[in-house]
Amino acid sequence: MLREFLELFFNTLVSDHTWFISSNFIDIHSFGIIHSEFKLIQKLFKMLPTRLITERKELEKLMGYFKSKPLLPKYLRFYHAIKLDLENKLPFAKFQLYIRDTENAKYFYGIYIDEFYKNGRGGYVTLECEGEFDSDEFLIGFREAFSNTNIIGLIVATKRFTDPLIDFINDSGQEYGPISYIMPCCDYYMNKEKEVEILDYDPTELLKEQGYELSTADPDKDAGFIHKAWVFADPTHVEQTA
Numbered sequence: 001m002l003r004e005f006l007e008l009f010f011n012t013l014v015s016d017h018t019w020f021i022s023s024n025f026i027d028i029h030s031f032g033i034i035h036s037e038f039k040l041i042q043k044l045f046k047m048l049p050t051r052l053i054t055e056r057k058e059l060e061k062l063m064g065y066f067k068s069k070p071l072l073p074k075y076l077r078f079y080h081a082i083k084l085d086l087e088n089k090l091p092f093a094k095f096q097l098y099i100r101d102t103e104n105a106k107y108f109y110g111i112y113i114d115e116f117y118k119n120g121r122g123g124y125v126t127l128e129c130e131g132e133f134d135s136d137e138f139l140i141g142f143r144e145a146f147s148n149t150n151i152i153g154l155i156v157a158t159k160r161f162t163d164p165l166i167d168f169i170n171d172s173g174q175e176y177g178p179i180s181y182i183m184p185c186c187d188y189y190m191n192k193e194k195e196v197e198i199l200d201y202d203p204t205e206l207l208k209e210q211g212y213e214l215s216t217a218d219p220d221k222d223a224g225f226i227h228k229a230w231v232f233a234d235p236t237h238v239e240q241t242a
Contacts, residue, residue: 051098052098093115106131127161
C-alpha cells in the first residue's frame with residue numbers, strides 16, 4: 001500500500017490542483033498510511049533537489065495552471081514565457097523553468113537564455129513563490145537552479161526576492177558569478193477595463209503622427225535589434241536591458 005501511495009503522491013505533483021504537500025489532497029488513511037509515516041514522506045520530499053522542467057507535457061500543464069489564475073496576474077510572466085518557448089516564437093531566447101517544492105510553498109525560477117550572442121553576459125532571471133515564502137528555502141532552490149552562475153546576467157524581482165539575494169551574493173563574495181544587476185521592482189497590472197481599452201485602440205492615427213508604419217514582422221531581424229540592445233546597453237541605463 002505504501003508503494004501505491006507514493007506512486008499517486010508523485011504522479012499528482014504537477015496536476016492542476018495539487019501543489020502542496022499535505023494530507024488534504026490524498027486520503028492517506030485509505031492507503032493504510034499513518035501520520036508519522038506521512039510526515040516522514042514530507043521531510044523526504046522537502047530534501048528533493050530543485051527540478052528543471054523539460055518534459056513538454058509537464059510544461060503544458062504548468063502553462064495551463066498559470067493561465068488559470070486570473071486574479072494573480074504575476075503568474076502570466078511564466079505563462080507567456082512557456083507559451084512563447086513551446087511555440088518557438090523567440091528563436092534566440094530560450095526559457096528554462098526550475099521548480100522547488102517545500103512543505104509550505106512552491107518556488108519558481110525562470111531564466112531567459114540569450115543564444116543570439118553565444119558569449120553574451122548572461123540571462124534574465126524572473127522569480128515567483130506560491131505559498132508561505134521562506135528566504136532560506138528560496139536561496140537553497142536558487143543555488144541548485146543556478147549552480148552555473150555564469151548564465152545569470154540580470155535579476156528582476158520584487159524586494160522579497162532581491163533582498164535575500166543581495167545579502168547572499170554579498171556574503172558569497174566574488175565566487176558567485178558575474179551577475180550584472182539585481183533590480184528590486186514592483187509589479188503593476190492593468191484592470192480589465194484598461195485591457196479592453198487598449199485592445200480596442202486603433203493605432204493608425206498615432207502611427208501617422210509619429211511617422212511610424214505597420215509592416216510584416218521579420219523575426220530574425222527583430223531579434224538582432226533586441227539582442228544588440230541587451231548586450232551593448234550602457235550600464236547606467238539599465239532599463240534598456242529589461
